[in-house]
Amino acid sequence: MLIAGILFVSNNSFGKEIIISPGSDAQDRLQEAMILMDEGDTLVIAAGYYEFEDGLSLDVNNVTIKGDGMDKTILDFKSQKSGAQGLLVTSDKVTLKDFAILDAKGDALKVIGSNGINMINLRTEWTGGPKSTNGAYGFYPVESEDVLIEGCVAIGASDAGIYVGQSKNIIVRDSIAQYNVAGIEIENSYYADVYNNLASHNTAGILVFDLPDLPQQGGHHIRVFDNKAIDNDTDNFAPEGNIVGEVPRGTGIIVMANSDVEIFNNLMSGNGTVNLSIVSYSDETDDPNYYPHPKRIQVHNNTYGPGGFDPDLETGDLAKALFEISNGDMPDVFWDGVVPLSQMFFGQPEDEKLIMDEENQVSFLTISPIKYMLGFSNPIRKDKKEFKGVINPLEPIVIDGL
Amino acid sequence: MKKTVQLLIVFMLSMRIDAVNQNLIVSDTFPQKLSEFHFFVDGSAQIPHSDVIPYELISTLFSDYSYKQRWVYVPKNTKAQYQENWVFDFPIGSALIKTFYYPIDERNPELGKNLLETRLLLRKESGWEAVSYAWNDEQNEAFKKVAGKTINVSWIDFMGETKEVRYRVPNVNQCKECHAANDKITPIGPKARNINKDFQFEDGEFNQLTYWMSRQIIDNYPLDLISPVDWMDESQDLNERVRSYLDVNCGHCHSPTGNANSTGLYLHLNETRDVNLGVYKKPVATGRGSGGLKYSIVPGKPEESILLHRMISMDPGVMMPESGRALTHEEAVEMVREWIMFMEK
Numbered sequence: 014m015l016i017a018g019i020l021f022v023s024n025n026s027f028g029k030e031i032i033i034s035p036g037s038d039a040q041d042r043l044q045e046a047m048i049l050m051d052e053g054d055t056l057v058i059a060a061g062y063y064e065f066e067d068g069l070s071l072d073v074n075n076v077t078i079k080g081d082g083m084d085k086t087i088l089d090f091k092s093q094k095s096g097a098q099g100l101l102v103t104s105d106k107v108t109l110k111d112f113a114i115l116d117a118k119g120d121a122l123k124v125i126g127s128n129g130i131n132m133i134n135l136r137t138e139w140t141g142g143p144k145s146t147n148g149a150y151g152f153y154p155v156e157s158e159d160v161l162i163e164g165c166v167a168i169g170a171s172d173a174g175i176y177v178g179q180s181k182n183i184i185v186r187d188s189i190a191q192y193n194v195a196g197i198e199i200e201n202s203y204y205a206d207v208y209n210n211l212a213s214h215n216t217a218g219i220l221v222f223d224l225p226d227l228p229q230q231g232g233h234h235i236r237v238f239d240n241k242a243i244d245n246d247t248d249n250f251a252p253e254g255n256i257v258g259e260v261p262r263g264t265g266i267i268v269m270a271n272s273d274v275e276i277f278n279n280l281m282s283g284n285g286t287v288n289l290s291i292v293s294y295s296d297e298t299d300d301p302n303y304y305p306h307p308k309r310i311q312v313h314n315n316t317y318g319p320g321g322f323d324p325d326l327e328t329g330d331l332a333k334a335l336f337e338i339s340n341g342d343m344p345d346v347f348w349d350g351v352v353p354l355s356q357m358f359f360g361q362p363e364d365e366k367l368i369m370d371e372e373n374q375v376s377f378l379t380i381s382p383i384k385y386m387l388g389f390s391n392p393i394r395k396d397k398k399e400f401k402g403v404i405n406p407l408e409p410i411v412i413d414g415l
Numbered sequence: 416m417k418k419t420v421q422l423l424i425v426f427m428l429s430m431r432i433d434a435v436n437q438n439l440i441v442s443d444t445f446p447q448k449l450s451e452f453h454f455f456v457d458g459s460a461q462i463p464h465s466d467v468i469p470y471e472l473i474s475t476l477f478s479d480y481s482y483k484q485r486w487v488y489v490p491k492n493t494k495a496q497y498q499e500n501w502v503f504d505f506p507i508g509s510a511l512i513k514t515f516y517y518p519i520d521e522r523n524p525e526l527g528k529n530l531l532e533t534r535l536l537l538r539k540e541s542g543w544e545a546v547s548y549a550w551n552d553e554q555n556e557a558f559k560k561v562a563g564k565t566i567n568v569s570w571i572d573f574m575g576e577t578k579e580v581r582y583r584v585p586n587v588n589q590c591k592e593c594h595a596a597n598d599k600i601t602p603i604g605p606k607a608r609n610i611n612k613d614f615q616f617e618d619g620e621f622n623q624l625t626y627w628m629s630r631q632i633i634d635n636y637p638l639d640l641i642s643p644v645d646w647m648d649e650s651q652d653l654n655e656r657v658r659s660y661l662d663v664n665c666g667h668c669h670s671p672t673g674n675a676n677s678t679g680l681y682l683h684l685n686e687t688r689d690v691n692l693g694v695y696k697k698p699v700a701t702g703r704g705s706g707g708l709k710y711s712i713v714p715g716k717p718e719e720s721i722l723l724h725r726m727i728s729m730d731p732g733v734m735m736p737e738s739g740r741a742l743t744h745e746e747a748v749e750m751v752r753e754w755i756m757f758m759e760k
Contacts, residue, residue: 045561094581101592145703224697
């Protein structure tokens with residue numbers, strides 16, 4: 014019976030094309046097609062409006078699922094009664110393009126353990142504006158490899174609009190993240206290029222984080238360039254307990270506890286707390302395999318507009334501490350200066366130091382933790398000169414077959 | 416007398432019907448109807464073929480208060496191999512069969528059952544495959560449901576109250592979500608330690624492992640097996656009851672080989688590290704699932720523990736497990752609440 018609504022258009026060596034159109038039983042027809050399709054097939058979801066009561070899932074390798082455009086093929090989950098996400102993908106070599114996932118009860122699009130996942134011209138959105146009852150993530154690939162997010166739009170996630178966790182070989186480009194808590198977040202991941210994106214009106218624009226007690230940690234080799242992290246002015250609406258719940262409103266880019274991160278050619282502007290922060294993981298952890306400090310961070314050729322004019326002293330510790338220590342004179346770039354105890358006394362190894370090559374007028378502030386702890390009257394440093402050094406560009410990320 | 420007649424009928428039925436359809440178990444496709452497998456001599460009454468052996472688990476997964484009956488089929492002249500800490504390695508052609516149902520009235524079993532679905536795990540040459548068959552309204556046949564099915568069902572509970580649930584028959588992918596270990600489908604229940612209990616068989620009450628040995632469907636099992644406790648057995652140690660419950664309800668995903676391994680929260684029986692068990696563990700990618708709470712488990716403070724919050728919730732974006740539950744398991748919630756309350760700080 015269900016098969017009647019599915020039209021087999023062609024059948025050649027490149028696989029067949031299956032078309033699903035709106036109408037009754039669309040949920041069952043779409044889910045069944047996603048289960049029964051073969052490798053090499055393309056599933057076309059025709060333009061229209063589709064409503065779902067249960068989450069969808071895909072577990073077939075080497076397939077394409079495409080709509081008629083992110084404003085034309087609409088998958089609406091506002092009546093969802095089961096499933097922790099809108100769409101779950103668990104297979105390899107999958108391309109998803111040209112549709113929208115709206116108002117999922119949990120995450121919008123979750124991808125677990127995929128080797129080769131392309132997300133192109135998709136939209137995830139919670140249509141009621143920023144709310145703590147919105148789902149956590151718009152785009153949520155985790156434990157995946159060869160991850161492409163291109164031309165996508167993420168709006169209203171109560172954690173991160175675009176979140177890549179515990180993955181390898183990642184490109185996030187030409188995408189827009191707005192009215193999320195975090196616009197774009199790369200967490201516990203290796204080898205990522207994040208470029209040409211617009212992150213605006215979030216609580217924070219772009220985050221590069223590493224957290225303890227996880228199967229993959231030690232995030233490294235992340236390039237963040239040619240992005241606009243501007244006007245991130247939405248109050249933090251993340252449910253408490255989540256790490257992004259501690260991020261103050263008005264932060265452009267934050268790097269936490271990663272190594273080999275290169276931040277360049279970005280525009281950071283209109284961020285009321287601080288345009289760029291580089292910080293250690295500050296909570297307690299007993300994880301012996303976890304390194305909580307950023308190292309080999311390179312910052313150069315960025316453009317800074319107004320920042321620090323409206324610090325969010327209500328959320329987390331970052332804004333408050335920075336406000337106190339700077340006497341309200343918030344810098345463009347902040348490094349918390351926290352290093353392992355031995356390095357506080359004997360200095361950081363030369364090749365682990367922060368390198369900064371920015372215009373003279375870019376303001377900077379860092380703390381000398383030793384002086385701070387011993388109660389020196391002036392534990393801060395503002396001079397960028399000692400951080401000047403030779404930039405060693407990181408290798409671009411290449412995904413085979415792109 | 417009644418029993419004898421019943422047995423006689425079963426015997427006659429099994430004479431008329433063919434053997435379990437071995438070819439269908441290993442076939443590339445699933446038949447449309449459950450009856451084609453010949454697992455049952457009488458599907459409506461759920462009377463199995465004589466080669467299909469019933470069993471029970473010590474602790475079971477909560478599925479909205481539905482009842483479950485389980486059977487195993489192992490082809491003649493083959494045996495499942497014992498594996499330490501893991502399910503038996505069943506030979507090709509084996510089947511694990513599980514029927515979900517509600518009694519019409521829990522106070523009066525005579526009134527009969529409302530059969531919902533029969534789930535199959537079939538051991539094919541390439542590995543296990545999962546599929547479910549949903550019973551029709553007439554209750555005389557179950558049909559393959561690749562995309563799952565919603566059944567709005569009600570029953571009368573022990574208190575005489577009418578209960579209602581939007582019961583979901585899982586789709587094939589959802590079967591895999593729980594039954595995946597290292598990306599391969601695997602049974603969860605029939606580990607030797609989980610079936611090490613007595614059961615009333617047609618021919619008497621026996622330990623299930625002993626019985627399986629006598630029926631020659633397993634090769635071996637250790638005599639010094641340490642089994643989890645039945646979580647419902649209040650005479651047992653609370654910690655062991657909770658760990659047994661969490662193992663069977665959460666541990667298939669929340670383990671280093673399971674679907675939720677990226678969370679770092681591991682609730683399988685073998686986990687020993689406090690932080691991985693959730694004690695003062697911060698959420699990672701939990702989003703609003705955290706309910707505004709800071710840790711999975713705060714010893715002494717169940718109301719501040721995310722784990723309990725997500726067990727109670729009926730919101731699809733918050734609740735755990737992610738699928739297979741639409742109601743709150745009140746009895747388990749109370750037990751876990753007590754466990755956290757008295758946990759050493």
